[in-house]
Every structure is written in C-alpha cells, then in structure tokens.
Amino acid sequence: MTGEREAPTAGEGVASVDAPEAADETFPPDPAAPWPEETEYGHQGKPFSRRNPFFIGFVGAAGALTAWFIFEALMGIGSVLMLVVVSMFLACGLNPAVEFLGRRGLSRGWACAVVIVAALTTVGLFLVAIVPVITDQVASLTEQVPGWLDDLQNNATVRELDAEYGVIDKVQEYVANGDFLGSVFGGALGLGLRVLSALFNVFIVVVLTLYFLSSLELTKSAIYRLAPASRRDRVARLGDKVVRNVGGYVSGAFVVAMCAGLSSLTFLFIVGLGEYAVALAFVVALLDIIPMIGATLGAIVVTAIGFATDVQIGVACAVFFLIYQQVENYVIYPRVMRRSVDVPGAVVVIAALVGTALLGIVGALLAIPTAAAILLVVREVVVKRQDTR
Numbered sequence: 122m123t124g125e126r127e128a129p130t131a132g133e134g135v136a137s138v139d140a141p142e143a144a145d146e147t148f149p150p151d152p153a154a155p156w157p158e159e160t161e162y163g164h165q166g167k168p169f170s171r172r173n174p175f176f177i178g179f180v181g182a183a184g185a186l187t188a189w190f191i192f193e194a195l196m197g198i199g200s201v202l203m204l205v206v207v208s209m210f211l212a213c214g215l216n217p218a219v220e221f222l223g224r225r226g227l228s229r230g231w232a233c234a235v236v237i238v239a240a241l242t243t244v245g246l247f248l249v250a251i252v253p254v255i256t257d258q259v260a261s262l263t264e265q266v267p268g269w270l271d272d273l274q275n276n277a278t279v280r281e282l283d284a285e286y287g288v289i290d291k292v293q294e295y296v297a298n299g300d301f302l303g304s305v306f307g308g309a310l311g312l313g314l315r316v317l318s319a320l321f322n323v324f325i326v327v328v329l330t331l332y333f334l335s336s337l338e339l340t341k342s343a344i345y346r347l348a349p350a351s352r353r354d355r356v357a358r359l360g361d362k363v364v365r366n367v368g369g370y371v372s373g374a375f376v377v378a379m380c381a382g383l384s385s386l387t388f389l390f391i392v393g394l395g396e397y398a399v400a401l402a403f404v405v406a407l408l409d410i411i412p413m414i415g416a417t418l419g420a421i422v423v424t425a426i427g428f429a430t431d432v433q434i435g436v437a438c439a440v441f442f443l444i445y446q447q448v449e450n451y452v453i454y455p456r457v458m459r460r461s462v463d464v465p466g467a468v469v470v471i472a473a474l475v476g477t478a479l480l481g482i483v484g485a486l487l488a489i490p491t492a493a494a495i496l497l498v499v500r501e502v503v504v505k506r507q508d509t510r
Contacts, residue, residue, distance in 0.1 A: 208332075212337060215240060366463070370461055378406045378407070382406025392438065393430075423438050464489060
C-alpha cells in the first residue's frame with residue numbers, strides 16, 4: 122500500500138534477536154524479546170558486571186597476590202640472578218675483544234674461544250704468581266699481629282681499656298690460635314662448604330659468560346625483533362650502543378682498578394711496607410672495582426696496617442690515599458668513564474651513590490651503565506621527540 126513502510130529486515134537497522142553480537146551487550150538482547158528456551162540446566166544468567174565492587178576487589182587482590190608471589194620468587198633466586206648479571210657484565214666487557222678479532226677475519230665462535238682461553242690463562246697465571254706471595258705475606262702478618270698488640274699496650278688509653286675489658290688479651294689469644302677462617306666461616310666444615318660454593322659459583326660464571334659471549338648477537342637479534350618493524354633499526358642501533366657502553370664500563374673499571382693497584386704497590390715499596398706490598402696492592406685493586414666505597418675500604422685496610430707497623434708509616438698511608446682518592450674521583454675515574462660510557466662526571470658520582478643506596482655493591486656496579494643507557498634514550502628519543510613538536 123502506498124504510504125506504508127515495510128518492516129525493516131534484520132540487516133536494515135534492527136538487530137536480530139538471535140544475533141551473536143547482540144547477546145554480548147545485554148541479556149536478554151531486548152527487554153521485550155522472549156527469553157531463550159530453558160535448557161536442561163536452566164536459563165543462562167546475566168553476565169557478571171565488571172563494575173561490581175566484589176569483582177573489582179577480587180581481581181585487585183588477585184593481582185596484588187600475584188605481584189607479591191613474583192617478588193618473593195625473585196628474592197629467592199637473588200643469588201642466581203647475581204651470577205647472571207655478573208656473567209652478562211663479563212660477556213659485554215669481553216665483547217669488544219671478540220669484535221676486534223672478528224674484524225681480523227676470525228669467526229664469532231673462534232673469536233669467543235680465543236678470548237675466553239686468553240682470559241682464563243691470564244687469570245690462572247696471575248693466581249699462580251700472586252697466591253704464594255699473598256699466602257706468605259698473610260702468614261707474616263699473622264705472626265706480627267701479637268707483637269703489634271704488645272706495642273699497643275704501651276699506650277695509656279689502650280692500657281685503661283685493656284684493664285677494664287681485657288680486649289688485647291682476647292685478640293692476642295684469638296690471633297695466636299690461628300683460627301680466623303674457622304671462626305668466621307663456622308669451623309672446618311663450614312669453611313670447606315664456602316670454598317666449594319665459591320668454586321661452583323666461579324664455574325657457573327665462566328660457563329654463563331661463555332654462553333652469553335657466544336650467543337650475544339643472536340640474543341640481541343631476538344630481542345630487537347620484538348620491536349615494530351618500522352622502529353626495529355633504530356632500536357637495534359640504540360641497543361648496540363647500550364651494549365658497547367656496558368662493555369666500556371667494565372673495561373674502564375678494570376683500568377681504574379689497575380691504576381689504584383699499581384700506584385699503591387709503588388707507594389708501599391717506597392714507604393717501607395715492601396714486605397706486604399703485593400698483598401695489600403692486590404687488596405686495593407680488588408676493592409677499587411667497587412665504585413665510591415671500594416677505594417675507601419682499601420685505604421682503611423692499608424692505613425690500619427701502616428699504623429700498626431709504625432705511626433709515621435700510618436700517617437703517610439693516610440695522606441697518600443687521601444690525595445690519591447681525590448685524584449681518582451675527580452680526574453682518573455670521570456675521564457675513563459666519560460671516554461668509556463659517555464657519562465658526565467657528576468652523573469657518574471650521583472649514579473654510583475644512588476645505586477649503592479638502593480642495591481649495595483651490585484647497584485653500584487649497575488648504576489653507571491644504567492645511567493649511560495638512560496641518558497642515551499633521553500637524548501635520542503625524548504629530546505628529539507620534543508624538538509619536533
């Protein structure tokens with residue numbers, strides 16, 4: 122009939138009652154529509170509202186518990202993560218040598234093998250040369266400590282404290298028994314377990330370092346493929362720069378430590394502590410790898426032994442390390458790290474302080490390469506994006 126509109130079909134604006142997309146909105150789809158037929162188990166109820174307070178609370182509590190579980194799991198495997206981080210640092214530190222050999226025609230596998238063998242050989246020769254010297258000098262120190270304690274008794278203040286607390290007699294007896302390690306590590310069994318644990322950790326670090334070093338390029342490629350194709354090249358360039366910064370930092374840290382060790386060795390021979398010079402210089406170099414606090418710890422150890430030997434030697438040690446630490450903190454360390462990781466000296470100091478406060482020694486080791494990575498991302502991504510606006 123003219124003037125009458127035909128009823129629109131399901132495809133012309135009115136959704137069909139049994140349309141699947143309508144069933145997802147409300148139930149039933151249309152308040153005027155009949156309920157579907159009752160099944161064996163009754164009618165299907167209305168979907169649970171995501172705005173319901175019970176639903177929000179349950180999901181929030183489940184998320185919090187999951188986060189806490191993950192946190193506890195990470196804390197439980199903290200020692201393993203530490204080994205992984207150390208291995209990755211060593212792999213990045215050795216990677217420049219591998220790339221150098223690769224540019225000379227060696228394949229990645231052979232270059233990794235040569236670098237690992239050279240590094241292990243160097244460490245082995247160093248230990249063969251240094252361990253006997255350190256053992257002899259530690260034994261000599263142990264023999265000298267009772268005499269130093271006798272000399273301390275001539276001090277009036279020390280005599281008063283000793284008369285009240287008997288400190289010197291207890292320390293003298295403790296040193297004379299020669300049971301330092303057993304007392305510290307819980308007896309012979311505890312000491313043996315600690316040694317085995319240390320050897321096992323060293324083995325794990327060597328294996329992981331070899332694995333990370335040999336598969337570093339494959340690992341980076343796999344990570345870069347997670348980025349969108351339009352940004353993959355830029356992400357790869359930034360990632361390679363971050364890896365080079367980490368390698369430069371590891372190499373720079375060893376350079377700074379070697380400077381501290383050689384300087385201390387020369388000074389100790391000059392000042393008259395040649396008998397303990399090699400062992401003490403090794404301790405200074407080892408502790409100096411730790412940013413900010415390592416050099417101070419080494420200086421305290423050497424200065425204490427200097428005062429125990431002779432007051433003038435102790436004063437000379439204190440003056441030397443006070444001057445050297447200023448030179449290292451404001452001249453050597455910033456220049457080496459600026460050349461290695463391209464980080465301003467002030468940022469180096471601030472990053473080391475913040476990392477030490479957050480995660481201790483590991484935080485101090487990670488702070489500077491992390492700061493370098495953050496500065497790189499800020500300069501190349503954030504600042505350039507702001508410049509285009």
